[in-house]
Amino acid sequence: MEQFCQDKTYNIAIVGAGPAGVYCALNLALKFKEANFDKYKISIFDKSQALRTILPTGGGRCNITNAIFDIKEFASNYPRGEKFLYSLFSSHFNYDSIEFFNKIGIKTYIQSDGRIFPKSNSAKDVKDKMLSALKKYKNIKLINKEIFNKNELENFDRIVLCAGSRNTTKLIQSFKQPMEEFKRALCALKVENFNFPKGISIKALDGDFVTTSDGISGPLAFKISSLNVDLPFPYKIEINLFNAEELEKLIQLNTKKTIGILISKLIPKSFAQVHVSEFNKKASEISKERLKQLSKLELNILGNSSLGEIVHKGGVCLDSVDKNCKSKICDNLWFCGEILNIDGFCGGFNLQNCWSSAYVVANDVVRSIINK
Numbered sequence: 001m002e003q004f005c006q007d008k009t010y011n012i013a014i015v016g017a018g019p020a021g022v023y024c025a026l027n028l029a030l031k032f033k034e035a036n037f038d039k040y041k042i043s044i045f046d047k048s049q050a051l052r053t054i055l056p057t058g059g060g061r062c063n064i065t066n067a068i069f070d071i072k073e074f075a076s077n078y079p080r081g082e083k084f085l086y087s088l089f090s091s092h093f094n095y096d097s098i099e100f101f102n103k104i105g106i107k108t109y110i111q112s113d114g115r116i117f118p119k120s121n122s123a124k125d126v127k128d129k130m131l132s133a134l135k136k137y138k139n140i141k142l143i144n145k146e147i148f149n150k151n152e153l154e155n156f157d158r159i160v161l162c163a164g165s166r167n168t169t170k171l172i173q174s175f176k177q178p179m180e181e182f183k184r185a186l187c188a189l190k191v192e193n194f195n196f197p198k199g200i201s202i203k204a205l206d207g208d209f210v211t212t213s214d215g216i217s218g219p220l221a222f223k224i225s226s227l228n229v230d231l232p233f234p235y236k237i238e239i240n241l242f243n244a245e246e247l248e249k250l251i252q253l254n255t256k257k258t259i260g261i262l263i264s265k266l267i268p269k270s271f272a273q274v275h276v277s278e279f280n281k282k283a284s285e286i287s288k289e290r291l292k293q294l295s296k297l298e299l300n301i302l303g304n305s306s307l308g309e310i311v312h313k314g315g316v317c318l319d320s321v322d323k324n325c326k327s328k329i330c331d332n333l334w335f336c337g338e339i340l341n342i343d344g345f346c347g348g349f350n351l352q353n354c355w356s357s358a359y360v361v362a363n364d365v366v367r368s369i370i371n372k
């Protein structure tokens with residue numbers, strides 16, 4: 001077993017300067033400072049520009065997290081990793097991340113749908129503030145270098161892998177860490193014979209979606225793709241657009257109006273014109289059964305669209321790490337962020353996985369050094 005040595009400088013490698021890697025480095029430095037310990041060096045390796053991957057988040061506004069303050073309810077938004085996250089969230093949850101961001105000058109606000117954004121509405125501002133916080137620590141070095149395998153990290157005392165889910169399979173496998181194949185999990189969907197005009201936003205009972213040139217996109221489409229990630233294409237889905245009884249009530253109050261006019265009170269007219277073949281017919285002449293049919297949208301999903309690709313399912317198997325995301329296979333190795341087999345729906349859930357797992361890893365790495 002390794003002995004704690006007063007004079008030794010501990011070398012920590014972080015592979016990936018994405019949201020998880022930078023948050024982990026900042027928390028490592030904070031924890032060491034709290035413990036009055038400065039015999040450490042953190043090298044953050046990135047093959048590209050640090051925090052480049054945060055720039056497109058939230059459409060450039062960076063949906064930092066979500067305002068669900070109950071851990072179980074929050075975790076129910078992850079098709080993969082739900083139970084594993086209970087423990088991570090009990091150590092570091094959304095309000096802890098908000099406090100952390102406040103401290104480095106990123107004020108946040110809650111949007112009406114519960115999503116949390118920086119007040120600046122700028123992912124670039126989040127990137128800049130996180131990187132300036134990093135520059136304050138002389139023990140942290142950003143290195144522009146791609147790491148291909150375990151051998152390149154031999155001289156490090158502690159290793160944190162947080163290189164995300166794009167082209168990282170070989171790197172993970174070089175550590176012999178069990179993993180699940182990466183698959184696109186939050187995508188827009190291609191739909192068979194889709195003839196709605198593109199760009200219509202629909203607030204359906206099941207969630208919000210938007211029509212594209214070949215199908216649907218937006219939070220509901222992403223959720224459908226995530227939940228059905230292992231289903232072979234094509235598969236059928238049914239979206240509840242509105243409550244059929246609401247339409248019936250509208251008809252009872254407006255017996256002379258056409259179905260088209262009334263249904264356009266519940267869904268956009270340009271969408272209804274395609275969805276309702278009997279658009280100009282008197283509403284009172286439409287059967288109850290047909291009204292029920294009109295309240296739903298049946299789609300045959302042909303595949304993932306090339307538009308929009310947000311997160312991947314797959315990565316390091318959760319049963320191959322302990323509750324601090326430390327490898328059970330390889331000594332002195334931790335994982336955080338999307339490289340773990342954890343993925344959530346749209347709404348700030350994927351970044352919260354980065355913040356919580358990175359914090360827990362930072363805490364455990366520090367503990368592994370100074371509590372010897």
Ligand SMILES: Cc1cc2nc3c(=O)[nH]c(=O)nc-3n(C[C@H](O)[C@H](O)[C@H](O)COP(=O)(O)OP(=O)(O)OC[C@H]3O[C@@H](n4cnc5c(N)ncnc54)[C@H](O)[C@@H]3O)c2cc1C
Nearest residue numbers: 016018019020047053057058063147164337338348350351
């Ligand atoms: C368009 C888009 C919008 C999104 N919007 C949101 C949102 O608003 N809210 C939300 O919660 N989530 C959002 N996400 C998801 C979120 O961005 C990711 O979950 C998050 O970036 C994962 O962070 P990470 O640090 O784990 O990995 P990454 O962000 O992928 O960062 C990994 C880093 O590692 C580097 N790297 C990779 N391999 C190597 C290697 N071998 N050697 C050295 N460096 C390497 C990469 O260059 C990269 O900088 C969005 C994703 C996309 C694509």
